[in-house]
Structure formats: structure tokens, C-alpha cells
Amino acid sequence: MTIHPLQEADSTAQSTAYDTLWTGQEEVPVQESTGLERVMLAEDKLYVVLAVVLIIWIGLALLVFRTDRRLDRLERTMDERIAEKDTGA
Amino acid sequence: MRTSPTGSSGNGISDAGAPRSAYRSIRNAVAVWLTAVILAAFLLDIPKINILEHTARNLYFHVPMWFTMMAAFFVSAYHSLRYLQSRDRIRDVRALQAARVGAVFGVLGLVTGVVWARFTWYVGQNIWWNFDPKQTMAAVQLLIYGAYFTLRSSIDEPDKRARIAAVYNLFAAATVPFLLYVLPRQMESLHPGAEGNPAFSEITDPVMRLVFYPAVIGFIGLFWILYTQRVRLAVLNHRADDPLEV
Numbered sequence: 001m002t003i004h005p006l007q008e009a010d011s012t013a014q015s016t017a018y019d020t021l022w023t024g025q026e027e028v029p030v031q032e033s034t035g036l037e038r039v040m041l042a043e044d045k046l047y048v049v050l051a052v053v054l055i056i057w058i059g060l061a062l063l064v065f066r067t068d069r070r071l072d073r074l075e076r077t078m079d080e081r082i083a084e085k086d087t088g089a
Numbered sequence: 090m091r092t093s094p095t096g097s098s099g100n101g102i103s104d105a106g107a108p109r110s111a112y113r114s115i116r117n118a119v120a121v122w123l124t125a126v127i128l129a130a131f132l133l134d135i136p137k138i139n140i141l142e143h144t145a146r147n148l149y150f151h152v153p154m155w156f157t158m159m160a161a162f163f164v165s166a167y168h169s170l171r172y173l174q175s176r177d178r179i180r181d182v183r184a185l186q187a188a189r190v191g192a193v194f195g196v197l198g199l200v201t202g203v204v205w206a207r208f209t210w211y212v213g214q215n216i217w218w219n220f221d222p223k224q225t226m227a228a229v230q231l232l233i234y235g236a237y238f239t240l241r242s243s244i245d246e247p248d249k250r251a252r253i254a255a256v257y258n259l260f261a262a263a264t265v266p267f268l269l270y271v272l273p274r275q276m277e278s279l280h281p282g283a284e285g286n287p288a289f290s291e292i293t294d295p296v297m298r299l300v301f302y303p304a305v306i307g308f309i310g311l312f313w314i315l316y317t318q319r320v321r322l323a324v325l326n327h328r329a330d331d332p333l334e335v
Contacts, residue, residue: 034215040208044142048208052147052201053127056154059197063190063315070322077329 112317119310126307129300136294144209148293149300151205153308154198155227159265160309161191161316162234166262169255179324181251184258185241186319188234190312195231199224210279223273223280230268233261 040047107115130149138145165187172180202224207217218224240257244250274282282288293301 037208037212041212045209046143048144048205049131049146049150051204052150055201055204056150056197059193059200060311060315063193067315067319067322070326074322074326074329081329
């Protein structure tokens with residue numbers, strides 16, 4: 001996988017000021033792309049968007065599961081309390 | 090949601106939120122709305138930009154996380170302020186739950202940003218965290234709110250906890266514009282609006298705004314649903330703990 005060169009701007013594309021590697025990082029040696037990188041960069045980097053959407057989906061699902069667990073706990077408390085009332089009466 | 094007509098008496102807690110039917114309508118509308126946003130996010134053609142390529146579509150997902158987090162923290166601060174005015178415990182419940190759900194959106198914004206940068210700007214460099222000013226300040230912001238939750242768990246007496254937490258929460262909210270807008274714009278960053286970088290309004294194609302603004306509205310709507318669910322649950326928990334109200 002090649003890196004987009006800093007200077008060689010594509011004149012047909014709408015290039016913007018921040019559309020380059022961060023200049024503060026120029027001295028960092030460029031390594032060979034790993035397997036994960038090859039997957040993520042396929043299809044014009046569409047898989048990066050997929051990863052972002054999946055992270056959001058999983059994060060929100062975890063929140064829903066946590067809320068669900070609190071709901072379970074409340075249900076158990078109420079059931080126990082009703083059972084206590086029934087035996088007491 | 091409406092609770093018993095007795096309302097808040099003594100230590101009891103009542104929830105003066107939206108009626109259940111309004112909640113259901115908004116919930117259903119948000120579900121349809123966000124589905125449409127996700128479809129448009131992937132199906133509409135966008136201008137091709139070097140390096141960014143398809144990852145420009147992350148604008149519809151990564152950026153609304155932060156807008157939602159800020160909206161959530163604003164809601165939280167509003168309820169903390171109202172708590173200090175009224176000492177009504179429902180305000181404390183609302184402030185806590187808004188901050189909780191807001192922090193979840195903030196963490197998602199941070200993680201999605203890390204992944205986006207790693208496979209877009211730091212390709213071949215294996216950099217996951219580069220201390221981009223906005224990224225770093227966002228992490229500091231989340232730590233400030235993390236301290237809010239820690240502070241709450243360190244105080245046992247409910248009224249004292251609610252009062253101290255509300256004051257701290259107002260301080261935390263006051264740091265948001267500085268950490269997320271003022272400071273990152275003074276420094277070199279990958280983010281738009283930073284030194285030398287054009288701001289969002291100058292660089293974003295109309296077709297992308299067509300999806301971006303609805304995405305922000307949709308995710309804030311999703312926040313409201315998750316927040317309302319947790320408030321309802323917290324109110325029920327409080328009523329279950331209070332033997333007078335069972």
C-alpha cells in the first residue's frame with residue numbers, strides 16, 4: 001500500500017488545506033501496511049466508515065443492555081416485595 | 090410520563106417529563122429518521138477528495154457524536170441548575186442520566202475518531218493516538234465528566250450528593266466550549282477550524298450537509314430516547330426504595 005505523497009496534489013480533486021499528512025509527523029518512518037490496514041483501505045476506504053458505524057452500534061447496544069440489566073434488577077425487587085406481602089397477609 | 094397524582098411530597102420523587110404518548114411518537118420518528126440517515130449516508134454520491142475518499146462519510150457519524158455529547162451535557166447542566174434552584178430530586182436524576190448517556194456518546198466520538206485517523210491520515214505509520222489537540226481536549230473533557238460520576242459515588246447522603254454534584258456539573262459544563270472549541274483552534278490539528286484549516290462551513294459540499302444536519306438531529310433524538318428511558322427507570326427505582334410510595 002502506498003502513501004499519498006505530500007506534494008503530488010491531484011488537480012481534479014477538491015483538495016483542502018488539511019488534506020495532507022500532519023506536518024508535525026514527517027519524521028515518522030513509514031512502515032509496510034499490515035493485514036488490517038489492507039482490509040481497511042480497500043474500496044476507497046469504505047471499510048473505515050463501516051468500522052465507525054459498527055463501533056457506534058456496539059456502544060449504543062451496550063448502553064441498552066446495561067439499562068436492561070437495571071430493569072431486571074428492579075423487576076426482581078418488586079417480585080420479592082410482592083411475594084413478602086403475600087406471605088405476610 | 091406521569092406518576093401518581095400525589096406528586097413530589099417529602100423525599101418522594103416525581104417525574105414531570107413528556108407524556109408517554111409523546112415519548113412513543115418521538116421514539117418511532119427517530120427510528121425511521123435515523124434509518125433514512127444511514128441509508129443516505131452510504132448511498133448518496135459525495136465529491137472525491139484525496140486521502141479522505143469514502144471516509145468523508147464519517148462526517149455523518151463521528152461529528153454528530155460530539156454534537157450529541159454537547160447537547161447532553163447542556164441538558165445535564167440545565168437540570169443541575171434547576172436542582173440548585175428548586176432542590177427537587179428529579180432534577181438531580183435527570184442531570185445524572187443526561188451526563189451518563191452524554192459520556193457514552195463522547196466515548197464513541199473518541200473511539201471513532203481514533204479509528205478514522207488511524208486508517209486515513211496515519212496509514213503506514215501505525216499511529217493510533219497522536220495527541221491531536223481536539224482529540225486530547227475531548228479526552229480531558231471526558232475525564233472531567235468521569236470525575237463527576239466518581240464524585241457522586243463518594244458521597245452517601247443524597248441531598249448533599251445532589252447539591253455538590255450539581256455545583257461540580259456546572260463547572261464541568263463551563264469547560265466544554267473552551268476545551269472543544271477555543272483551545273483546539275489555537276493549535277495545529279487534523280480538525281477543521283484549526284490553525285490554517287478551513288472551517289466546516291467553507292469546505293463541506295451541499296450534498297453532505299443534506300445528510301449531516303439530519304444526522305445531528307437524529308442522534309440527538311436517539312440521545313433523548315435513551316436518556317428518557319434511563320430517567321423513567323431511575324424514578325421507578327427511587328419509588329421502589331421508598332416504602333411510603335410502594
